[in-house]
Amino acid sequence: MLDLRLPDHGVYCDLNVPSDNNTVNTKNKVQMLISLGYGVIALSTEMPSTTKTGKTKGKENYPQPQPPVVLDQDVKDQLKRDKRKVLVLTRITIEMENNEDAIKVRSILLNSKFDIVAVRPKNDKMFLNCKDLPIDIICMDSAAEKMPFIPKPNLIKQVVGRNVYFEFNYSPMIRDDVIMQRTIMNGLRVAEAGKGKNVLLSSGALVPMEIRGPRDVGNMSMLMGVQQNRAIDSVQKNARSVVVHAYTRVTAKSAAVIQYSPLEDGKKRSSNQDLPESKKVKLSA
Numbered sequence: 001m002l003d004l005r006l007p008d009h010g011v012y013c014d015l016n017v018p019s020d021n022n023t024v025n026t027k028n029k030v031q032m033l034i035s036l037g038y039g040v041i042a043l044s045t046e047m048p049s050t051t052k053t054g055k056t057k058g059k060e061n062y063p064q065p066q067p068p069v070v071l072d073q074d075v076k077d078q079l080k081r082d083k084r085k086v087l088v089l090t091r092i093t094i095e096m097e098n099n100e101d102a103i104k105v106r107s108i109l110l111n112s113k114f115d116i117v118a119v120r121p122k123n124d125k126m127f128l129n130c131k132d133l134p135i136d137i138i139c140m141d142s143a144a145e146k147m148p149f150i151p152k153p154n155l156i157k158q159v160v161g162r163n164v165y166f167e168f169n170y171s172p173m174i175r176d177d178v179i180m181q182r183t184i185m186n187g188l189r190v191a192e193a194g195k196g197k198n199v200l201l202s203s204g205a206l207v208p209m210e211i212r213g214p215r216d217v218g219n220m221s222m223l224m225g226v227q228q229n230r231a232i233d234s235v236q237k238n239a240r241s242v243v244v245h246a247y248t249r250v251t252a253k254s255a256a257v258i259q260y261s262p263l264e265d266g267k268k269r270s271s272n273q274d275l276p277e278s279k280k281v282k283l284s285a
Contacts, residue, residue: 008085009240012214012236016093017033017041017044017205018043018046018205025208029208029211036211039086041089045066045091045114049097050097050100062107090116092114093119095120096129105135117137119133136249138166139169140186154193157193160194163245165198166200168186169201188225190224191224191226199238217235218232218235
């Protein structure tokens with residue numbers, strides 16, 4: 001788990017930048033995002049379903065966060081001149097296809113080695129599990145494949161009520177017209193059920209040339225039914241809320257519960273000290 005900080009209001013975010021052992025390509029993507037004005041960047045690691053890996057519980061080697069990106073000196077100098085700060089986070093995206101995958105998600109949430117935890121449900125059952133998991137993002141795009149299920153509107157509303165965000169990647173839309181049509185249809189479904197809220201657009205870029213500026217990405221969200229006055233939120237306000245949600249999930253270790261005991265004798269009491277022991281305000285951590 002890296003040092004997760006809260007970003008400033010109004011910064012542009014790309015919360016899905018695939019990272020692998022090709023450190024040069026990852027660095028080039030990060031520097032491209034910085035040059036376009038992004039201030040929060042999440043380096044994503046993919047974890048496929050146990051159905052694809054063939055591994056069972058107890059034999060899975062969980063991936064580790066990628067090492068920090070070392071920026072070129074000229075990029076550092078430019079950030080210093082502009083008095084800008086860039087927050088680079090780690091993220092894991094877990095494909096959920098069966099119950100073993102749901103167990104993996106809970107285990108990773110418990111270990112908290114990644115800043116952001118995202119899932120990609122592959123069927124209705126796994127999508128139903130998402131509403132009970134303290135995850136940050138649900139990935140709704142399915143790349144070259146047709147979406148294997150249609151999420152029910154009432155479940156989408158429940159997820160939105162828990163402040164979890166639905167993510168769509170725009171770089172696959174740039175590569176293929178068919179993927180663009182499917183992604184837009186999925187986005188319209190989510191936006192209609194969630195009233196245009198909790199929609200997040202990330203790049204998912206494989207190479208730097210697939211990255212687009214924040215305003216262009218905001219315009220893409222309008223294709224998915226997001227209102228014009230909320231379009232930029234998909235890379236700004238909503239994305240920051242995801243980071244805040246992740247921060248809260250990691251740092252909230254305890255809570256105070258206040259119980260109110262109504263007066264039984266009709267008399268006013270000046271403080272908690274005047275109450276009998278059974279009626280005093282109780283605080284628990």
